[in-house]
Amino acid sequence: MSHSTDKTKNHYWHENLRLIFICLTIWFIVSYGFGILLVEQLNTIRLGGYKLGFWFAQQGSIYTFVALIFWYSYKMNKLDKKYHVEEED
Amino acid sequence: MNELQLYTYIAVFGSFGIYFAIAWWARASTTSDFYVASGSIGPIQNGMAIGADWMSAASFISMAGLIAFLGYGGSVFLMGWTGGYVLLAMLIAPYMRKHGKFTVPEFIFDRYDSKTARLVAVLCLIIASLTYIIGQMKGVGVAFSRFLEVDYGLGLGIGMAVVWVYAVIGGMKGITYTQIAQYCVLIFAYTIPAIFISIQLTGNPIPQLGLGSTLSDGSGVYLLDKLDAVVTDLGFKEYTTDNMGGTLNMFAYTLSLMIGTAGLPHVIMRFFTVSSVKAARSSAGYALVFIALLYTVAPAVGAMARLNLTDTLVPTEGEELIYEERPGWFKDWEKTGLLQFEDKNGDGKVNYEADVTKNEMVKIDRDIMVLANPAIANLPNWVIALVAAGGLAAALSTAAGLLLAISSAISHDLMKGIFVPNLSEKRELLSSRIVMTVAIIISGYLGLHPPGFAAGTVALAFGLAASSIFPVLMMAIFSKTINGKAAVSGMLAGIGITMLYVFQHKGIMFIPGTDFLGGMEENWFFGISPNAFGAVGALVNFVVAFTVGKITGPAPEHLQQLVEDFRMPASHDIDVSNH
Numbered sequence: 001m002s003h004s005t006d007k008t009k010n011h012y013w014h015e016n017l018r019l020i021f022i023c024l025t026i027w028f029i030v031s032y033g034f035g036i037l038l039v040e041q042l043n044t045i046r047l048g049g050y051k052l053g054f055w056f057a058q059q060g061s062i063y064t065f066v067a068l069i070f071w072y073s074y075k076m077n078k079l080d081k082k083y084h085v086e087e088e089d
Numbered sequence: 090m091n092e093l094q095l096y097t098y099i100a101v102f103g104s105f106g107i108y109f110a111i112a113w114w115a116r117a118s119t120t121s122d123f124y125v126a127s128g129s130i131g132p133i134q135n136g137m138a139i140g141a142d143w144m145s146a147a148s149f150i151s152m153a154g155l156i157a158f159l160g161y162g163g164s165v166f167l168m169g170w171t172g173g174y175v176l177l178a179m180l181i182a183p184y185m186r187k188h189g190k191f192t193v194p195e196f197i198f199d200r201y202d203s204k205t206a207r208l209v210a211v212l213c214l215i216i217a218s219l220t221y222i223i224g225q226m227k228g229v230g231v232a233f234s235r236f237l238e239v240d241y242g243l244g245l246g247i248g249m250a251v252v253w254v255y256a257v258i259g260g261m262k263g264i265t266y267t268q269i270a271q272y273c274v275l276i277f278a279y280t281i282p283a284i285f286i287s288i289q290l291t292g293n294p295i296p297q298l299g300l301g302s303t304l305s306d307g308s309g310v311y312l313l314d315k316l317d318a319v320v321t322d323l324g325f326k327e328y329t330t331d332n333m334g335g336t337l338n339m340f341a342y343t344l345s346l347m348i349g350t351a352g353l354p355h356v357i358m359r360f361f362t363v364s365s366v367k368a369a370r371s372s373a374g375y376a377l378v379f380i381a382l383l384y385t386v387a388p389a390v391g392a393m394a395r396l397n398l399t400d401t402l403v404p405t406e407g408e409e410l411i412y413e414e415r416p417g418w419f420k421d422w423e424k425t426g427l428l429q430f431e432d433k434n435g436d437g438k439v440n441y442e443a444d445v446t447k448n449e450m451v452k453i454d455r456d457i458m459v460l461a462n463p464a465i466a467n468l469p470n471w472v473i474a475l476v477a478a479g480g481l482a483a484a485l486s487t488a489a490g491l492l493l494a495i496s497s498a499i500s501h502d503l504m505k506g507i508f509v510p511n512l513s514e515k516r517e518l519l520s521s522r523i524v525m526t527v528a529i530i531i532s533g534y535l536g537l538h539p540p541g542f543a544a545g546t547v548a549l550a551f552g553l554a555a556s557s558i559f560p561v562l563m564m565a566i567f568s569k570t571i572n573g574k575a576a577v578s579g580m581l582a583g584i585g586i587t588m589l590y591v592f593q594h595k596g597i598m599f600i601p602g603t604d605f606l607g608g609m610e611e612n613w614f615f616g617i618s619p620n621a622f623g624a625v626g627a628l629v630n631f632v633v634a635f636t637v638g639k640i641t642g643p644a645p646e647h648l649q650q651l652v653e654d655f656r657m658p659a660s661h662d663i664d665v666s667n668h
Contacts, residue, residue, distance in 0.1 A: 013656055020179045027175050031168045036339050039161075043330065048301040049311030054329045057164035058156075058388040059297060062171045062381050069178045069374035076183075076370060085657045087365045 012083040019075055023068050031061040096474035097236045104274050104478045105251055108485075111270055112255030112263040120514050123260030123521055124191040124497050125361040130265055132368040136375025139359045141268035141275065141482070142490035143170075143376070144383055145221070146228025149275060149483035153462075154455035156391030157398075160326070162333025163391065169346025171377060171384055176351035176559075178373035182360040184566045186369035187655040191361060193354040193558065194502040200565040202648060203573030204507060209580050211498045213557050214354045217550040218491045218498075219532065221355075225491070226536025228484035235425060235460065236477035242537055248485065249533040256489040256529075257522050261362060264489045271482040276382055278479020282463045282472050283386045286393050289466060296389035316396050322406060323399070324443030328392065338617055345623035349551035352559030355494035366658040394458045397465045402441040402450065409438040418464035427454035488532070496525040552591060556583035556626025564634060569652045570643035571634060579634025587626030591619045 034042055039053030047055050080086035117123040130138070148170070156163030185196055194214065198207035226245055233244020255267050280296070287299030291312055303311050316328045325331075332339055350356065359376075360369045401419075402410050412430060422428035429452035430439060440449045460480065463473045500521040505512045512520070557580040564571045564579070617625065643649070 009653060009657065016656075023175070023179060027172065031172055031343065032340060035164060035168055036336060036343065039332075040330075048298075049303065049313050050301040051313075051329055054161055054164075054313075055301070057161060058167055059385055061168050062385055065171050065175050066374065066377050066381055068175055069377055070371070072179055073367075073370040073374055077367060080367070080658050085659050087367060087659045 008083055012079065012085060015079055016076065019072060019079070023072050026064065027068060030056060030064040035061050093470040093473060094237065096471050097477050100471075100474040100478040101237070101481060104270075104482060107270050108251065108255050108267045111266045112259040115263045115266040116258045117260030117262045117518075120191075120501075120518050120521070122262045123518055124493075124501065125358075126260075126262040126265050128189075128362060128364050129262075130362045130364070132363060132372035133375050134265070134269055135359060135363050135368070135372040136377075137272045137379050138265045138268040138362075139356065139372065139376035140379035140383075141272035141486035142359060143356060143380060143487070144272075144275065144483055145487035146225050146480065146484040148383065148387075149279065149480050150228060150459050151456050153387045153390040153394065154458035156388055157395040157458050158455055159333055160320075160328035160331040162331050162339065163388070165333065165339055165342040165346065167384055167388065169343045170350055171380060172343070173347040173350025174373050174377040174380070176347060177356070177360075178370055180566065181351055181357060181559075181562055182369045182373055183366045183658070184655045185357065185562070186360050186363060187366050187658060188651075189361070191358075192497050192501050193357050193562075194498060195506065197561060197565065197576070198502075198506065200648065200651060201573035201576045202645075203577060205577050206561070206573055206580070207502060207506060209577060209584075210354075210558065210561070211502050213553045213580075213584065214498045215495055217353065217553045218355060218495050219528075219535070220550045222488055222491045222528075222532040223535045225484040225488040226532055229481060229488075230536060231456075232460075232477055232480045232484070236474075245533055245536050248481070248488075249529050252485055252488050252492065253526065253529050256492050257525050260521070261493055264493055265362060267489070268486045271486040272379060274482040275479040275486075276379070278475040278482070279383050279390075279459075280386055281475060282466070282468055283390050283393075285468050285472065286397070286462065286466045287389060290393055290396070296386045296393075300389040300392055312396065313392065316392055316399075319396065319399050319403075323403065323441060328395070334618055338621055341617045341624045342621035345555050345621050345627075346551060348559045348627055349555035349623050352554035352557070352562065353550075354498070354554075354558065355490045357562075358494060358497070359490075390459065390462065394462045394465065397462070398453070398458075399441070401465065402439055409440055412437050412439055415439070416465075418461050421464070422457055422461055425457075426452075427457045428452060492525050492528050492532075495528045496521045499524045549588075549591060551620075552587045552623040552626060553584060555623030556587040556630055560627050560630040560634070564631070566652070566656070568638075569649045571638045572641055572644040572648075574641045575634045575638035578637045579630040582633040583626045583630030586629045587622055590622045590625075 034053060035057035039057065042053035042056065043051040045052040050059075077086070117126075119127070121127045152163075152166055155166060185193075188196055188199065190196055190199065194207045194210035197210045198204065226248065229248035230241045230245040233239050233247065234241040237244070239247075255263050259267065283296040284294050287296040288294050290304060291299040291302040292305040293299040293302045300312060303309050304315060308315075313329055321327050333342075360372065363369050363372050401416065404410060412432065419428065423430070429450075431449055431451045433447065433449050434440065440447060442448050460476060463476055500517055504520060505517055560583060561576050561580050564576065
């Protein structure tokens with residue numbers, strides 16, 4: 001196969017960068033945004049016994065991080081196949 | 090020997106036996122086995138091993154204690170030490186795995202074609218790893234001396250011998266399989282007491298939910314509201330809003346820990362052990378699942394321990410604990426000096442409050458919270474024994490990973506890479522084992538005679554990783570044009586400014602009195618504490634590297650080609666030869 005021309009390489013890389021950008025935006029919002037910068041505003045909302053800002057800082061951000069990595073990894077596997085750059089088993 | 094000691098001996102030496110058996114079964118016979126387990130580890134197993142490698146004595150013993158006393162401010166550790174894995178999974182690990190070498194400095198050398206860059210990276214790696222090991226060794230010594238009541242030095246010696254056996258024989262392969270066992274021990278030891286305490290306090294067996302539940306004493310009050318009320322009554326800051334030095338400091342602190350995590354060589358090198366790029370991505374996810382199991386329980390442990398402690402000291406509002414009637418765990422920890430009472434007003438009662446002139450609990454060491462927690466909550470002896478084994482598993486597994494990072498940096502990068510290029514594989518394997526033995530002896534010695542600055546050095550380890558290794562790796566992957574000169578100047582500038590800031594506020598090499606700007610908060614740059622400065626150092630690194638890069642021109646064509654290659658998991662039209 002000779003799919004990996006410079007053009008497809010560029011497309012693959014740009015799609016990867018776009019995906020990383022989306023993931024890191026969410027990463028930033030849940031931790032730095034909800035957990036630190038907006039914590040006072042969110043703390044006026046309750047989630048059971050938790051103040052919401054406090055919950056994001058000590059629980060919610062961590063759950064989101066886990067989900068983000070698996071989602072990224074799933075999307076990248078699809079991207080690898082689309083551009084025929086996946087590894088052989 | 091009492092019942093508790095018997096259980097503790099069974100738990101501790103039983104777990105050691107398992108580690109030895111695994112090390113013997115998975116011993117290393119080639120350098121590839123020794124450094125990267127021949128790329129044979131599956132993503133889930135690798136995730137567990139990373140979890141054990143990552144979660145040190147600090148995570149197991151200290152973190153919940155820090156959270157207990159910092160409240161909301163403690164969130165920087167929770168977010169910082171988990172968020173770094175997102176960066177690892179997306180920005181670092183897959184590409185370094187694709188390149189397929191043994192060590193982080195080797196990757197830096199290949200990408201920048203610069204021996205200087207490799208040398209600077211080796212230096213950062215050794216300083217960061219050694220300072221980290223001192224902490225683990227101290228943890229081992231404390232766990233032995235408290236739970237088995239043997240001498241601190243003897244405990245340290247036993248710990249060193251155990252690590253020596255399985256790390257030197259097993260190499261990465263042995264260490265990885267041992268770490269999988271150690272993960273199971275430590276997570277079990279951490280969550281069991283937490284579940285018990287959560288049931289006691291809230292009736293909910295899941296600590297993460299218990300922390301957000303109402304108390305089971307029939308009052309219908311939420312646990313966190315009760316805690317807020319109790320601590321503010323005593324004059325402390327409100328638990329759920331106390332924000333450690335302000336918003337900007339928390340922001341910078343979290344960022345420093347995140348990029349420091351993503352730049353710690355002993356963590357990154359774990360991703361060389363998996364079989365593929367795909368596995369490198371997903372094993373970061375599994376690693377974080379296993380780490381999150383402990384990290385989401387820790388805030389519950391912290392808050393519940395603080396509540397239990399305060400309840401013991403101040404049973405009901407205005408009524409104080411009578412010193413003569415103090416519980417057994419109080420006496421046990423007084424013996425270690427980590428808990429100290431001073432009857433200032435001479436009434437024989439424990440007056441615990443925020444006002445330091447009146448407070449009579451003159452010392453409550455944060456590190457005892459996790460270890461004393463089961464006793465404070467009156468849990469059975471076998472649970473306490475389990476905690477001892479868990480703390481040891483956490484300390485030993487991290488120490489082993491760090492020792493491997495040091496030995497591979499010295500024998501592979503310094504000796505084979507720079508000074509003795511024609512070293513045969515057999516001799517390299519032998520030399521790694523000798524280097525590791527020497528590293529164990531040095532770190533044991535430092536654990537026995539900790540330098541005065543040991544406590545401040547964790548900041549240094551994260552600062553170094555954040556300000557040098559993370560930026561240099563990120564630029565290596567995301568910029569094709571950045572060259573060796575730019576990388577070296579960036580690293581030196583980043584390390585330089587971070588060290589300068591840490592030293593000017595904490596003393597040169599942490600020697601008291603040499604801090605030329607004082608440790609006072611008024612002098613902190615925008616209120617950023619020295620521990621949080623790695624993020625600023627990283628920024629300086631990027632700026633300097635890009636400026637030098639602009640002046641000195643782009644990296645040569647063959648290096649740009651190399652970047653193109655490791656950005657793709659596989660390129661079917663190009664012959665891929667990893668070694």
